[in-house]
Amino acid sequence: MPAKGKHRRPKSAFFTRSIAVATTGGAALALPLMGAAGAHAATPSAAVSSVTGKVAAAPAAAHKAGTKTYTVEAGDYLSKIADEQNVDGGWKKLYSDNRAAVGDDPSLIHPGLKLTLGKKAAAPSKAAQPAEKTSAPAPAAKPAPAADTATDSGYTLPVQSSSVGTAYKTAGSMWSSGYHTGVDFVVPTGTTIKSIAAGTVVSAGWGGAYGNEVIVQHADGKYSQYAHLSQLSVSAGQTVTEGQQLGLSGATGNVTGPHLHFEIRTTPSYGSDVDPVAYLRSHGVTVG
Secondary structure (H helix, E strand, O other), X not given: OHHHHHHHHHHHHHHHHHHHHHOOOOHHHHHHHHHHHHHHHHOOOOEXXXXXXXXXXXXXXXXXXXXXXXXXXXXXXXXXXXXXXOOOOHHHXXXXXXXXXXXXXXXXXXOOOEEEEOOOOOOOOOOHHHHHHHHOOHHHHOOOOOOOOOOOOOOOOOOOOOOEOOOOOOEOOOOOOOEOOOEEEOOOOOOEXXXXXXXXXXXEEEOHHHOEEEEEEEOOOOEEEEEEEOEEOOOOOOEEOOOOEEEEOEOOOOXXXXXXXXXXXXXXXXXXXXXXXXXXXXXXXXXX
């Protein structure tokens, strides 16, 4: 019995000292032992801090709170969205998470498309698809040319822009021919560039001073050229339709700022240029 009594008294004293420590700023020593038991009994899915004794939010709830939805706007492209929204893994992760919505070509995104940020988007259910088609007709969801730029002749403007920069035949020593061989449309980087008419892509790639360029041959034997692109959406040999996206505007090659350099040629080569504005107007397209 004496031995048993001696064992109990130190334990009681220790408990009393623990309480005393807790009331004099020693919560880090005494409270976790009591708080942890209470917290786990009341909230099984929560975690208790070993320093503060506070209940932390469950990991699943934190992950859900970090998931956001972004609606694509005109001029957007995946790398731009990834940078502005601080997406871990960049545009490749953004594309991977939203491939079911974007499709096989990461450059073909259109205004109104909803992207999930921070989490892989669920594949659209079959039941949801008919309702989506009813509320928004399919043509409106595609990057089709605006109604005010298309014509019945099968031609359209290469880009939606109200600002025309350097005109055709403007003289200057900065051009090897002594004059500007095309017309510039002033648009910000990432603006959709469209084929002016149906045709076949002759080349798509790096064009030296022209930066990334696309050249399309049309049924009348003329060639349209689209230069300084930031991204390409087509490849050589591909057939395109009027208004189909060829790429995104940019500032690659020898430029002072982002814009689209547009030419009409009689051959796919430099030096065979004709007035691009007159050509478009002859097909019923209003320029400027």
